[in-house]
Amino acid sequence: MREITVRVNGQERKRLVKDNELLLDFLRERLEVRSVKAACWRGECGLCTVKLGDHLVKSCLVLAVEADGKEVETVEGITPDGELTPIQKAFVSHGAAQCGFCTPAWVLATHELLQANPHPSEAELTEATSGLVCRCGTYNQIREAVEEVSQARPRLAKENLASS
Amino acid sequence: MSFGSPYVTLPDFAYHRPKSLDEALALLKEHGEEAKVMGGGVGLIAFMKERLMSPAHVIDVKEVPELRQVRHVPGKGLSIGAAVSIKELLEGGTLRGYAVLEEALARVADPMIRSRATLAGNLCEAIPWVDSPPALIALGASVEIAGTGGTREVPVSGFIRGPVDIDLNPGEIVTGIMLPDPKGTLSAFEKFTAGSEFSLASVAVALAGGGRKRSVAMVYGAVSSTPVRCAEAEQAVADGLTPANVRRAADMASEKVECVDDVLASAAYRRHLVKVITTRVLRRMMSA
Numbered sequence: 489m490r491e492i493t494v495r496v497n498g499q500e501r502k503r504l505v506k507d508n509e510l511l512l513d514f515l516r517e518r519l520e521v522r523s524v525k526a527a528c529w530r531g532e533c534g535l536c537t538v539k540l541g542d543h544l545v546k547s548c549l550v551l552a553v554e555a556d557g558k559e560v561e562t563v564e565g566i567t568p569d570g571e572l573t574p575i576q577k578a579f580v581s582h583g584a585a586q587c588g589f590c591t592p593a594w595v596l597a598t599h600e601l602l603q604a605n606p607h608p609s610e611a612e613l614t615e616a617t618s619g620l621v622c623r624c625g626t627y628n629q630i631r632e633a634v635e636e637v638s639q640a641r642p643r644l645a646k647e648n649l650a651s652s
Numbered sequence: 653m654s655f656g657s658p659y660v661t662l663p664d665f666a667y668h669r670p671k672s673l674d675e676a677l678a679l680l681k682e683h684g685e686e687a688k689v690m691g692g693g694v695g696l697i698a699f700m701k702e703r704l705m706s707p708a709h710v711i712d713v714k715e716v717p718e719l720r721q722v723r724h725v726p727g728k729g730l731s732i733g734a735a736v737s738i739k740e741l742l743e744g745g746t747l748r749g750y751a752v753l754e755e756a757l758a759r760v761a762d763p764m765i766r767s768r769a770t771l772a773g774n775l776c777e778a779i780p781w782v783d784s785p786p787a788l789i790a791l792g793a794s795v796e797i798a799g800t801g802g803t804r805e806v807p808v809s810g811f812i813r814g815p816v817d818i819d820l821n822p823g824e825i826v827t828g829i830m831l832p833d834p835k836g837t838l839s840a841f842e843k844f845t846a847g848s849e850f851s852l853a854s855v856a857v858a859l860a861g862g863g864r865k866r867s868v869a870m871v872y873g874a875v876s877s878t879p880v881r882c883a884e885a886e887q888a889v890a891d892g893l894t895p896a897n898v899r900r901a902a903d904m905a906s907e908k909v910e911c912v913d914d915v916l917a918s919a920a921y922r923r924h925l926v927k928v929i930t931t932r933v934l935r936r937m938m939s940a
Contacts, residue, residue, distance in 0.1 A: 546765065553667050
């Protein structure tokens, strides 16, 4: 066992962990961050996605000790107190969650995409979320939700120029 | 506290995070065959979950500065540090001139995996359906290896000895991949997947030089236990990319490339795919 310090959603958390513990287990079991889902355990479904430092990663393929001294963000971290983010509101209005199990990962991934690229094309959305699975098949509703947020945003002058 | 099911825990190991290459080599010398080097970890962690590997020591080299560099070596080429992620490699035009590798890496798994996975790790897995080895062989790349006794460099084609079998001794570590200067090489990659990330057949092509000095490399992946070159297909396009030559190369490749039967596809289906991807990649290069 060794002690690690990880900043999770802006809050410093110190815990003893085993060297062979997954970041997924650390978040779910030791910190009880239950929005991070354990499903395939092999890096295929993407439902354990979290932001580690600057990148989205699949936490079932990361050791807890690797996160020592780093920042981790989950869906809780992107949500303002008592409010929903634009992409969360769009998920609700488009029925982009059916059973809801994969929703935290999709919200986090589409939120991150829209931060980096305010007006993603359909191809860019597909590529950015190609590591995520929704077994209810709400892909179309998710695409509509992303489009709504994208369209509601003002375009930069140079983007208008490019599209005219 | 007990976590998960027995299938998804990891075997017990001691984790090490060396801060220099010397420190990493000292750890490797101390622990020998008991140690495994971890780059991005996506391969090693998956292997450990399946108990295909159970090292007593995991040496995480992500923060070893010597392995974090991408540098031009004058007169030689581009040296890519073993701990550089695939995502980092795909950014900022680092792989300009090496289209075949850029195209292969851009389709490895998904963006989240690519932000962790490394080129060196992808190569060292030496799994038959992994995409970077054919591209590296087509470019004539070599593997830079360090051990306590010194360094050595081996061509990628010889480094992969068989499925999950590489020319790396206990105590040694892959420090980087050397890509020779592209010198106007035209190259491209094509693969076929059936809706999963596993390639059923892939081809990497590199055309260097012109006129009589033209050299052609056509390397097929995911069809056999290791990447295979096809001299007959290379010969077919040696005097230029014409529609007739492309057809001949596709026919030759389909006939000569040894394809295996396995759970993913039959040999006959793979031979058909070889013809399809050869035609696609060469036609794309014709119009480039």
